Amino acid sequence: MDTRFPxxxxxxxxxxxxxxxxxxxxxxxxxxSLIVSGSEDIVYDNAxxxxxxxxxxxxxxxxxDIKNFSDDAQYLVGTPPIMGIPRAINNNDxxxxxxxxxxxxxxxxxxxxxxxIRAKPxxxxxxxxxxxxxxxxxxxxxxxxxxxxxxxxxxxxxxGDTQYFKNASKINPGxxxxxxxxxxxxxxxxxxxxxxxxxAATPVYFxxxxxxxxxxxxxxxxxxxxxxxxxxxxxxxxxxxxxxxxLAHPDKSMTFGFDFENDNTIQKIxxxxxxxxxxxxxxxxxxxxxxxxxxxxxxxHFDPSxxxxxFAVMLATSRQNLQSGYYHLRNESFMIMALLVIISLIVxxxxxxxxxxxxxxxxxxxxxxxKGRKIKNLPIDSNDEIGELARSFDDMxxxxxxxxxxxxxxxxxxxxxxKMASLGEMASGMAHEINSPIQAINxxxxxxxxxxxxxxxxxxxxxxxxxxxxSVNKISEIIDSLRKxxxxxTDEDFRDTRLTDLVQDTLNMTEERFRVNNVKFEVxxxxxxxxxxxxxxxxxxxxxxxxxxxxxxxAIHEMQNKWIKIDMYKISSRIRLSVTDSGPGISxxxxxxxxxxxxxxxxxxxxxxxxxxxxxxxxxxHNGQFYVDxxxxxxxxxxxxPIIHTMKIINERNHND
Amino acid sequence: MTNTQKRILVVDDDDMLRETHVMVFEDEGYxxxxxxxxxxxxxLINKNHYDLVTTDLFMPIMNGIEFILKCQEDFPSLKIVLxxxxxxxxxxxxxxxxxxxxGKRVNVxxxxxxxxSLIEMLSIVEKLLQE
Numbered sequence: 001m002d003t004r005f006p007x008x009x010x011x012x013x014x015x016x017x018x019x020x021x022x023x024x025x026x027x028x029x030x031x032x033s034l035i036v037s038g039s040e041d042i043v044y045d046n047a048x049x050x051x052x053x054x055x056x057x058x059x060x061x062x063x064x065d066i067k068n069f070s071d072d073a074q075y076l077v078g079t080p081p082i083m084g085i086p087r088a089i090n091n092n093d094x095x096x097x098x099x100x101x102x103x104x105x106x107x108x109x110x111x112x113x114x115x116x117i118r119a120k121p122x123x124x125x126x127x128x129x130x131x132x133x134x135x136x137x138x139x140x141x142x143x144x145x146x147x148x149x150x151x152x153x154x155x156x157x158x159x160g161d162t163q164y165f166k167n168a169s170k171i172n173p174g175x176x177x178x179x180x181x182x183x184x185x186x187x188x189x190x191x192x193x194x195x196x197x198x199x200a201a202t203p204v205y206f207x208x209x210x211x212x213x214x215x216x217x218x219x220x221x222x223x224x225x226x227x228x229x230x231x232x233x234x235x236x237x238x239x240x241x242x243x244x245x246x247l248a249h250p251d252k253s254m255t256f257g258f259d260f261e262n263d264n265t266i267q268k269i270x271x272x273x274x275x276x277x278x279x280x281x282x283x284x285x286x287x288x289x290x291x292x293x294x295x296x297x298x299x300x301h302f303d304p305s306x307x308x309x310x311f312a313v314m315l316a317t318s319r320q321n322l323q324s325g326y327y328h329l330r331n332e333s334f335m336i337m338a339l340l341v342i343i344s345l346i347v348x349x350x351x352x353x354x355x356x357x358x359x360x361x362x363x364x365x366x367x368x369x370x371k372g373r374k375i376k377n378l379p380i381d382s383n384d385e386i387g388e389l390a391r392s393f394d395d396m397x398x399x400x401x402x403x404x405x406x407x408x409x410x411x412x413x414x415x416x417x418x419k420m421a422s423l424g425e426m427a428s429g430m431a432h433e434i435n436s437p438i439q440a441i442n443x444x445x446x447x448x449x450x451x452x453x454x455x456x457x458x459x460x461x462x463x464x465x466x467x468x469x470x471s472v473n474k475i476s477e478i479i480d481s482l483r484k485x486x487x488x489x490t491d492e493d494f495r496d497t498r499l500t501d502l503v504q505d506t507l508n509m510t511e512e513r514f515r516v517n518n519v520k521f522e523v524x525x526x527x528x529x530x531x532x533x534x535x536x537x538x539x540x541x542x543x544x545x546x547x548x549x550x551x552x553x554x555a556i557h558e559m560q561n562k563w564i565k566i567d568m569y570k571i572s573s574r575i576r577l578s579v580t581d582s583g584p585g586i587s588x589x590x591x592x593x594x595x596x597x598x599x600x601x602x603x604x605x606x607x608x609x610x611x612x613x614x615x616x617x618x619x620x621x622h623n624g625q626f627y628v629d630x631x632x633x634x635x636x637x638x639x640x641x642p643i644i645h646t647m648k649i650i651n652e653r654n655h656n657d
Numbered sequence: 658m659t660n661t662q663k664r665i666l667v668v669d670d671d672d673m674l675r676e677t678h679v680m681v682f683e684d685e686g687y688x689x690x691x692x693x694x695x696x697x698x699x700x701l702i703n704k705n706h707y708d709l710v711t712t713d714l715f716m717p718i719m720n721g722i723e724f725i726l727k728c729q730e731d732f733p734s735l736k737i738v739l740x741x742x743x744x745x746x747x748x749x750x751x752x753x754x755x756x757x758x759x760g761k762r763v764n765v766x767x768x769x770x771x772x773x774s775l776i777e778m779l780s781i782v783e784k785l786l787q788e
Contacts, residue, residue: 436671439771443677446775451684471673515670516715 012359013352020348025341032333036326043326048287051296051315051322054235056285058227059298059313062239066198066302069218070176072116072123073200077174077214081109082128085138086206106139110150113141117148124184124197125217127159131169131210135160138212159215168201168213171305177201178303181220181247181311183259190259196220196247224248227313234321240266240312244275247311266312270295275312294319358386362393369397433478433512437471444468481508497538499575500530503566505542510549519553520563528570534643536622541641544615544626545579548637551611552581555635559583574624575641583635591628615639663786664705667691668698668712668724669740678711685779695719699727702735708786709736711769736785738778740769 076082084105088095093102113126128139137156142149159165168177179199183190201215224239228248231237239248244265246255257264267273270290275297285298294317299310358379365375375397380390448456448464503523514521545566552564561582569576586594594612619626619639629636665687669675675691682689690705692698696719698712710728714721721739728735767781 435771436674439773440671440673440677442772443674443681443775443778447677447681447684450775467673467677474673515717516720518717518720 011356013349013356016352016355017345017349020352021341021345024344024348025337028337028340032337036330036333039329040323040326043329044322047322047325048294048296051235051294051317052285052287052298054232055296055298055313055315058231058237058315059285059300059311062223062227062311062313063300063302065223066178069198069216070178070200072120073176073202073214073216074174076112076116076126076216077202077204079109079112081105081112082204082214083206085109085128086204086211090206109139110141113139114148114150117141117143120218122218122220122222123216124195124219125215127215127217128204128212129159129165129215130212131160134158135162135165135213164199164201164215165213168203168215169210171203173203173205175202175305177305178309180241183256184217184219194221194252194256196224196256220247231315234324235315235317238266238312238314238316240275240314242275242308242310242312244273244312266314275299289319292319293317294322355386358382358390362386362390365393365397369400434475437474440471441468444471478508481505494535494537496533497536497541498530499525499528499532499534499568502536502538502541502545503568505538506545506549506566509546510553513553514564517553517557518562519557522563522565524565524567526567526569528568528575532570532575532643534575534641536641537618540618541622544618544639545577547611547615548579548639551637552579552583552635555583556581570643571640573643575643576638577641578629578632578636578638580629580632580634580636585630585632585635586628588630591630594628662688663708664688664690665782666698666701666705666707666710668693668695668710668716668721670694670713670716674713681775681779682782685783687782695721695724695727698724702728702732707735709738709782711738711740711782714739714741736788738767738769738782738785741771 084095084097084100085102087097088100088102088105094100095102095105109128113128117123117126123143125140125142127137127141129135130138136158137151140151140156142151164177164179167179171177177200179197179201181196181198184195184197185191196219198218198220199215200218201213203210204212204214224247227239228237228250236250237248238246240246241258243258244267245257246264246266249255249264254264266275270288270293272290273288273295285296287294287296289295295314296316297312297314300313301307301310303309361377361379365378368375378390378394379387380394381387382390444464444467448461451460507521507523511521513519549564549566556562556564559582563582565580567578567580616626619641622641624639624641626637626639629638665682667675667678667682667689668691669678670693672693675693679689679691690701690707692701694716695712698710699719701707702710712721712724716724721741725737725739728737767785769778769781
């Protein structure tokens with residue numbers, strides 16, 4: 001877990017998804033709300049229009065049925081027997097026009113009546129009633145169930161007192177009187193089953209005097225039934241007469257209150273209802289609200305001759321029903337809204353993650369870069385801004401790598417400079433060391449030159465030459481070790497190196513200096529083979545040792561008691577090598593800074609201040625440790641190096657292959 | 658061989674140089690002893706009489722300056738030749754630091770700076786011994 005960049009809160013993908021989802025939700029909520037609220041009236045109006053339309057259709061059907069009924073009455077009046085009968089009666093039962101006997105005309109009329117009743121299933125009765133003899137029926141055809149019967153003469157009744165007779169007697173020829181719809185009565189009582197009946201009556205004039213009345217009885221029950229039945233379920237149909245009494249009602253017992261002398265009227269359901277609210281009596285319709293219902297009323301003016309007669313055809317429905325379309329739309333809108341939000345969340349999540357993928361790749365790459373891993377999958381081919389970001393990141397990485405290389409190189413330079421500085425410190429010792437053999441050679445050569453004249457012995461010459469050779473070899477040795485240590489060794493390989501060789505490198509460089517300056521120098525192998533081999537960068541580790549020993553020398557060379565010792569222990573798989581000098585130790589606050597680059601206690605020009613920090617780098621490269629032993633009474637630097645491979649003891653003699 | 662009576666002590670920690678000096682002075686007929694540091698030389702000088710001492714500057718145990726200072730006190734007539742690596746400025750500087758550290762003025766008869774020639778050294782020694 002990378003703790004440098006703790007993930008706090010939501011990921012960008014989540015944030016973008018939520019943002020997009022919220023925008024979609026807000027947008028669809030606003031649009032949806034506008035549409036829904038704007039559509040409330042429209043939907044209501046639409047439902048109301050439908051209510052009006054349905055009511056009007058029913059009204060028109062009703063009026064149309066009655067019109068057909070009335071037309072049939074007019075048609076029948078126009079048939080020949082209607083006038084043939086009075087002609088025959090007035091001429092002793094013989095029609096003067098075509099000599100038909102009255103009985104023949106009667107038979108013909110009965111046939112016509114029968115045929116019409118047969119053709120019109122709702123027709124119950126057709127009669128031709130004479131004015132004479134108090135409205136005695138002349139011809140009467142009845143339907144009784146499926147039977148059509150012409151009533152015999154003895155059974156014909158007098159109808160002069162009936163409402164329809166009286167009313168029809170008053171109207172002009174060609175006009176039709178339409179009765180109210182009432183339940184059929186036999187001998188003054190409502191007949192069973194209850195049969196709503198309407199009568200159409202039209203006067204017949206002969207020689208400009210009223211001769212008789214043609215009357216058709218039509219059962220209206222079926223027409224009402226059809227009207228009730230063909231109604232959408234959510235609407236309740238009613239038909240009332242002008243007084244508000246129900247003629248048609250889903251509950252049959254509510255109908256014809258006037259026949260049963262009860263008050264089952266529309267006002268009972270809707271108390272504030274006034275059928276005569278509209279004063280425009282012709283073709284009027286109106287809507288009203290009562291008891292939570294909306295009712296549309298159409299006045300069906302079935303009698304063209306009398307404007308104040310009508311049926312009130314109405315359809316009622318609850319206001320909620322009318323608004324149900326709106327509720328439906330609203331619910332649907334909210335569902336679509338919710339769906340839109342979900343879809344937009346999903347789509348934005350997908351888009352965001354696709355969008356974020358390259359960014360994540362860059363983030364992973366930067367993490368990899370930070371951890372020094374190999375960078376891969378950087379989306380540098382992308383054409384958008386992210387591609388640009390990736391490319392600039394890639395550039396940055398290259399620059400970083402360049403810088404790193406430069407740093408390594410310059411670090412190498414610093415290492416080298418530091419080494420040169422330590423070499424410089426040793427130069428005096430070195431010069432002294434080289435000067436002595438040179439001087440020896442110089443003197444020996446001059447002596448030979450001088451003595452050769454005095455018969456110098458062969459042995460003497462040979463001895464002198466031997467001395468010169470020895471001195472030259474010594475010089476070569478010194479130069480060789482100088483060359484070795486001064487070589488830039490930053491890239492040196494890890495090699496098996498004998499511990500003694502490491503120590504010897506150091507001695508070569510420093511021994512002379514210590515010797516001439518009276519510094520007691522001691523090297524101790526504690527229970528450790530001098531032939532122990534460790535895997536290391538020999539020159540690098542030598543440099544660390546030389547550096548430590550030089551530091552020790554610088555610290556103590558002006559003291560009375562001068563000693564430096566190197567102790568070596570083996571601790572499990574590590575070598576512990578300490579350089580202790582006779583100095584009094586290092587103060588706590590200096591120890592803290594001592595390994596920092598550029599820290600030095602030496603005078604300006606005496607040290608680079610890099611020695612210990614470079615030494616620490618070198619030991620770190622070896623997976624070793626480098627520290628000041630605070631427990632020591634004297635100044636003691638310790639370096640611990642892993643042996644790395646299992647210890648190898650080299651047998652000096654047998655390991656030359 | 659007029660030099661037989663003269664006795665010289667050669668002090669140097671470098672074996673080769675010391676042996677060479679001994680050989681060269683013996684060639685000239687001097688009686689020559691040698692020591693590898695100031696302490697050894699001091700012991701010898703207290704045991705035997707020497708006319709002249711050549712000594713190196715940097716030596717372990719007792720260095721040249723210390724030795725010379727001791728000699729100046731106890732053997733004022735002893736001729737002293739200081740032989741030093743010299744040569745480089747670093748060595749010269751170091752030597753001066755060293756002398757400064759000792760805190761005393763060091764009087765030597767001659768300061769021979771390496772490299773010097775055989776003739777140069779022999780003539781200086783001969784001249785000193787004739788005084």
